[in-house]
Amino acid sequence: MKKELGIGILLLVLCVAVAILNPQFLSTANLQNTSRLVGMFGIFSIGMGLVIITGGIDLSVGSVFALQGIVLAILLTRAHWPWPAATAAVVVGVVLLGVGHGFLITVVRLQPFIVTLCGLLFYRGLARFISNDETRGFGTSSFGLLRPLAAGKLGPVPMPFVVLLVVAAVMAVVLHRSVYGRYLYAVGRNEEAARFSGINTRLVIGSAYAVSMLLAAISGIQLAFYTNSVSPSGHGLSYELYGIAAAVLGGCSLRGGEGSILGILLGSALLQVLQNLVNLLGIPSSLNLAVMGAVILAGICVDQLLASRAKRTRKPA
């Protein structure tokens, strides 16, 4: 709870500061756009957080976005599949990729970093190959309900943000209240002891990669319709790092066994507000990544300082 409080305050301070420096921040258009981005990034960051809690990592997310976007565009605009079929095919396919990652990690016992790094290379390459390295667009058609669901609004609120709230609520219950959630933390902290307690550690760890990919598939569809065209070499490039950053900022430890949904939510919101700040304050956009890196580092340093300070002051209690 402490960690979430810290980052929550940081987020609040940042919002207030940007709002004072540039009132544009609070304009409807900006709020809508920012919350849309928070939604898209938050959903897959939650999946990343789950994987990180089991002590793993998923580097393949960004490339999956590209592959998935390309395939979706081809299915809808070239093959003219009906939108429910195309969507289902893409989602199922991406989840199967996650199942494959889980299999390689838990049964073949390869390291998560290696498996998903290979995924990162492989899916990007595949995306470029099947698209002949050409950008694929969706045009202006709405594909039934698909575009409204992925990129529309519910009242004034962008759909991705609505979906994020639903996903976060469900995942918060799963992670913090369910048996499965407790098992996720247990395998992340001591896989061997978890196994001796009768937990099917392979299933628990493997499923985390599948769930991560399911959430990535949802984000991926939203992202594809947000950009409305998918460039196979640039779409989603290094987005997995945003997910990792959000999770870590939000209190997930890369050693596993730590983290919360609220923290991940705040972490992804913070990252988007930072982006927004760079844009609104007229900081050269080439500095974008540098600002983000610096703030994440500062945030984690402050967190570490507070933690060790709390330890020291507690002693004579």
Add this chain to the structure above:
Amino acid sequence: METTPILNLLGVCKRFPGVVALDNVNLSLGSGEILALIGENGAGKSTLVKILAGVLQPDAGRIVLDGRDLSVRSAADAAALGFGVVHQELNLLDNLDVAGNLFLGREPARFAWAGPLRWIDSAAMVRQSRPHLDRLGLNISPRTPLAQLSLAQQQMVEIAKALSQNARILVLDEPTSSLTRAETYRLLLTLKDLSRQGVSVLFISHRLGEICEIANRVVALRDGKNAGELPHDRIDHANMVRLMIGRDLRSFYVPASSTARRIRLQVRGLRTTAWPDQAVSFDAAGGEILGLAGLVGCGRSELARAIFGVDPMPAGQIALDGRPLRIGSARDAIDAGVYLVPEDRRRTGLIVDMTVRQNISLPALRRFASMLLIRPDRETRHADQQVRMLQIKTPSCETPAMNLSGGNQQKVVLAKWLGMKPKVLIVDEPTRGIDVGAKAEIYRLLRALADQDVAVIVISSDLEEVLGVSDRVAVMREGKIVGILPRSEFSERAVMDLAFGTASATAASGGGDRS
């Protein structure tokens, strides 16, 4: 032994959140003295050791060595001052071999002039390791990767490491907790030898027999305070118990009450990956406690792990209540009612940074859930109940398990399984690090389970314990059961003969009808 003290602790205090671990503790250690430190679980013994070792800093008090005040700020300080320390929990590196662990930080080097880039002379390291291992009777190659060793072997490597430092003062925190009689005996001999050469020893153990054998003096702690001491001629079991728990302890082992037994667990031709050439067969009946004895590395734990499904089982059949049982994982075993309390609490028994409540509920979590959601009230009630039953000393159920003393952590491991209505309960070193009072309570609980028709299998390196709790004892040597002794033939001698393979044939035939 009357010598002037070389080490004095004066008024040492240490607090943790919610606990006063040490309250004004005084202690003196003479040159060449073997001083035993005793006390119940959580009395503060390990805290004192950690302060001497520079791992913890005292809140108040003085450490006086050779008449000079000093502060031990780090483990390196302690080593430089001539302290050799064995902590209660192992501190070895899994990714090194035995020799690498023994000489960690002081590896023999070639090209010493190259400073940090000097080469580790691994041939010399291996050569120099040998005598240290031999001295303790540890028959393993110095090149064995640490991860392949059993808990007891690792503990011996840790002891060898401390002995190899030529320390003036040896501080040993429960060094024998997983050693069998034979290894313990060699260690005690070595310690006596060293003390004759002027080395002082601070020795902690819950096995009071060992203390009677070697201690020159006994100091007791109770709730972090000095609780008195015993000079050499007054050291005996009863006096030590009285000092530790403040009262006498009656009826240590509880005898079996029923004789009507039916076979519950049948094991036939079971082979383990550790001893693939040996097929093990035995029966365990409801209502009885079956002991498994043998030397370190004889395959008892491997057998238990194979039955519980956490290790692969290359061959063999297991039947429960006459019905064949297929166990492919711990989950299968648990669903069938076959439980294992593993020996290594840090690695396999506990998730140390989870809370006491979360640890206790873990194997039975589904029982505290409805619709797959955990019901916190049920979970907490169960954990509270177990904590009370085993008298686990903890500020609350929400304390991380790692903040508990070693013996109390062990009780948490037991608490996970005892409350789950077993059919077959295998306990591997159930009382490792547990104090005498709590041991008696655990024996009573095991007997109560047996009386409810549970087949209880006790693996223990403490021979006295095995003979005390069991109704039959199976002795293992090099992966096979070499004899099963009924109660009428119990004696330390008979078990040791079987374990070592000396005077074999007559003893083995005694009860070994199912070898």
